Amino acid sequence: MADSAPGVTTARTDAEDRLVSADELLHSLQLRCGGDVPGVVAIPALLDLVRKCRRFSMKLVRPIMANDGAHAISALAEVEPAPDGGCAIRVRHWQSRALPPEDQVSLGSRVAKIERQSAEFHAVLDADQRVLTAEAANDELKPLAGAMVAMPGKTWTGYVEVEGGVSSKDMHWRLLDGVNVKVAGSRRPWRALISPQGGTLGKPAGFTLSLTSDVAPPVQAPTLSPEMRTSETRLIGRDVAPVLRQPISRIIANAETIRTRLSGPLAEEYSNYAADIAAAGQHLLALIDDLTDLEVVESEEFATAPDHVDLADIARRAAGILGVRAREQGVIVDAPRAGESLPAVAEFRRVLQVLLNLLGNAIRYSPPNSQVWIRLEQEGGAAKVIVADQGPGLGLDEQVKVFEKFERLGRSGDGGSGLGLYISRKLARAMGGDLRVESAPGHGARFILSVPADNAA
Template sequence: MRSDGTILARGQSDAQDCLLSADEPLAGLHLRCGGQLPGPIAVPELMELVRKARRYGFRLARAVSAHDGGEIVTAWVEAEPRDGGQGCDIRIRNWRSAPQPSEDSTASEARRAATDRHLAELTARLDAGQRILAVETESAELRELAAAMENGIGRLWTDFLPPENVTHHQPLHWRLLDGSRVIVPASSRPFQVRLLPAMQPGFDPAGFELLLLSDVPAPTAAASVGGAALPSNRRGLVGQELAPVLRQPIARIIANAETIRTRMAGPLPDAYAGYASEISSAGQLLLDLLDDLSDLEVVESRDFQTAPDQIDLGEVSRQAAGILNVRAREKSIALIAPEPGETLPAIAEFRRVLQVLLNLIGNAIRYSPEGSQIWIRLEGDGANAQVIVADEGPGISPEQQARVFDKFERLGRVGDGGSGLGLFISRRLARAMGGDLTVESEPGRGARFILTVPADPDAP
C-alpha cells in the first residue's frame, strides 16, 4: 500500500465509526455531505474504508471519491485502527477536485425513454406516417380507448388522442407532437404523449413508439380488476388480475431508481448509483416476467385465436429492426433489415408477427458478439412466406435445438434475465397463425431462426 505524499489532513473516528475530529479540507467535505462534528462519517466510501480497517484490525489505504456540489473529489486515504478497536486514525493525501462531467445527451435521452416506458399506461406502435399498427394497455380506465384504437388500425393516432389547443391539419411533424397534452375520452386526468422514433442517423423515422403518460395516479387498483377482457387478449389470473395491480407500483420503483441512478435529484456517490441501477434492473426483470407470464396464459388458453390479415413481412421486419436498432448499436452490431421496397405478402396478424420478430432479433442481439452482424431476410416458396433472423453468435448444438422451444428452457444460461418463455410463446403464436417457428444452427457458426406463415394467395 502507498504511504508516500504529504499528509494534507488528519482525522479521528471512534468505535461507532463517528468522525470525532478532522482538519480541512476533510472537515468541510464531511459537513457539506450532511454530517456533523462529532457525528457519523458522511462520506460513504470513507465510511466503508474506516469500518473495514476497524473490523479487520489493520491499516487500509485506497483512493476515495465523493461528490462535492458540482465537483468530484478524489483523495488517497489511509485508515489505521487504534489499539483495542477504539476507532481509527485517518490521514488524507493527494486531494484533488474536478468538475463533474456532463452526461452524454444520447445516454441521458435513452434513460429518459426507458423511464417513460415503465410509466406509460398505454403503448402503441405507429408507422412512419404516425398511423396505428398495434396497441396495448393494462389500464381499466383506458380499455375503451385501446379497443377503439385497435379497431382503427391504419388511422392516425391523433384521431383518438387529439392534442389540446392544436387546430392544425394532422399529422404535424412528430417533434411538434412529442410531449404534447392530449384529450383522453372518459378520463378527467391530464395526459401527455411521448413519441419515440425508430430511426437510423441520417434517415427519417421508420416508425414510432407512442407512450401515453399522466402525472396523476390512476384510479385504485381494485377498479382495474375483473373488468372486460383487455384489448391485448390478456386473460387469467396473471394477465387480467395480477399484472394490472403489480405493473404500476413496479414501474414507479423503476422510475424512482432511475431518478436516483442518473442523479437527477442531486449528487450521489457512485456506489449508491450502482445500488439504484441494480434496483432498476431487478424491477425491469419483474415487468418482463409479468409480460411473459401474461402472454403464456394467452397462448395456452383454449379459445386463443389470432386475427389474420393481409400484411407485408418486409414492412413488419423493418419495423422490428427499427425498434431494436439502438440496442444493436450499443453492442456495435450491424442490424441488416430488408431494403425499402422489398416486400413479401402474407396472411398473418401484424402485431403477433412483430412480437415474434422482436423476440428473435432481441435474442440475437443479446447472444451475438460485439461487432458482429444480424441479418433479417425474406423468402417465399409459393404457399409459405418466411422471415429468417440469422446471427453470428455461438450457435446451438443439435441437442439444444431439440429443447430450445420448450417452456422455461434457458439452455443452462444464468444471470441473463431471461424467463425461458420467449421462444415457447413465439412458436405457439406462429402455429396459431397457421405457420411455424424453426431453427437451423451449428456450434460456432451462428443460428438461423425461421418464422413461417401462409403466403397471401391474392398478392400479385
C-alpha cells in the same frame, strides 16, 4: 489532475448519525451533498462507515469515495465509537479531482429514459406516427389501447386530445415530444413522449410513444375472477399483471434516478448498486410480460385475427425498432429492402411480436462486428421470414429444446425467462403457420417463421 489536502480533517456524529461538528473540508462536502450541520451525514460512504462503527462498537478504517457533482473525492476515513454513543471521525489523504461538466444533451436523454420507464402506456408507431401496436399498464388506459389495436393505422394523436386543440396530423415529431394530452375516461393529466427508432434523426424508421403522468394512479387491490382463484394453470393473470407492473416500474424509475445521480451526488459504488436494482426490475417486468403472454396463448379461447399483411414491411419495422440495440451491440441488421414485398394472411401485431423476439435473440447472442439477416421466401402456400445470425449456433438436441417452455439452454445472467420462443411458436401455429430452426454449432442459426401466403394479392 487531483488536488490533495494536507493534514487530518476531523468531525463528530451523535447517536443518531447526525454530523454535529466538522472541519472545513468535511463541513463543505456535507453541504454540497445536500446535507446540513447539524444533520444526518449526507456522504453515503461515510454514513455507511459510521453506522457500522456504531453497530459493532469498534474502530473502523476504510477508504471512502464521494461525488459532489463537480468533484470526485477519495480519502481514508477512521471512525471510532465515542462515549456519548456517536462517533469520532478522522479523515486523511484527502484527494479531489474535478469532473468534466455535465453534458446537458446526455442529461436530458437520461431524464427522458427514466420518464419512459415509469410510463403507463406504450405504443409502436410507424414513420408517419401511425399506430402499429399499443399496450396499457393499467385499466385506466386499456380503452385507449383497445381502440388503437382495434383500428390501427391512424395517427396516434387521433385517439387523444392534444393540449390547445392543435391539429397535429403533419406536425414534426419533435414538436409533439413532451406535449400534454387528455385521454378519454381518465381524470389524470398525461404527457406524451416520442422516441425515434431506427433510420436517422432526420428520417426515423418509426417511433415509440409513451404516456406518463405526474399524478400517481389510485391504489387498487387486484380483482381476481373465480377462474383466477381456482385454476392451477394461471400463473399471474391479466388483471394482476398491471398491478404488479406499476410498483416495479416506479422502483426501476427511482433506481435509474439514483444511478444517474439526478437526485444528487453519489459515489460510484452506490450508483452501481442502483444500476443492479434497475436491471433486476427490468428482468422482473420482462418475466411478467412473458407470463401474461403465456396465459393468453395457452387459453382455450385464444385465437388470432388474420388479415392481409406484408411480411417485408413488418420485418423492416422490426429492424427499425431494434436498430438502436443492434448498433449498441455492434451488430448490423440486413433487413428487406424498400420495394420488397411478401403478402401473407396473418395478424399484424402477432407477426411483429414474433419477429421482435427472433431479431432480439439474434442481436443478443451475436458477436460484435457481425451481421443478422432477415430474408423472405415463398414456398407453395407458405410465406416465410428467415432471421439468420452469426452466433454460436445450436446442436441437434438444443434445436429441440429451444422451443420448450422455460428452456434457456443453460444460459444465465441474460434476464431471459425461456418463454419467448415457446410463445412465438404458439403464435405462429395459431396463425396457421409454424416456427422452426436450422443450425449447427459454430455456424449461427436460422429461425424460420412461416404463415399462410396471400395468393390472392
